[in-house]
Amino acid sequence: xxxxKGRIGSSFDDFLKEEGIYExxxxxxxKRVIARQLDALMEDQGxxxxxxxxxxxxxxxxxxxxxxxxxxxxxxII
Numbered sequence: 001x002x003x004x005k006g007r008i009g010s011s012f013d014d015f016l017k018e019e020g021i022y023e024x025x026x027x028x029x030x031k032r033v034i035a036r037q038l039d040a041l042m043e044d045q046g047x048x049x050x051x052x053x054x055x056x057x058x059x060x061x062x063x064x065x066x067x068x069x070x071x072x073x074x075x076x077i078i
Contacts, residue, residue, distance in 0.1 A: 031066070035067050038063075
């Protein structure tokens with residue numbers, strides 16, 4: 001008896017929506033991706049946080065909040 005490979009049940013996105021946390025989880029994932037990209041940029045270009053904040057026309061404190069993995073900075077602020 002052969003079984004077709006395929007999806008069983010709903011998608012992970014559907015699960016998150018059913019739990020009412022889809023937007024929160026998506027926003028947190030976006031923030032983490034942006035933070036990793038900024039970390040990589042700083043390393044590649046040898047930038048300090050102060051230099052990057054100046055280029056972004058923001059404060060170092062705001063950049064620090066963005067780079068902290070456990071901080072709940074809103075994606076809209078970014």
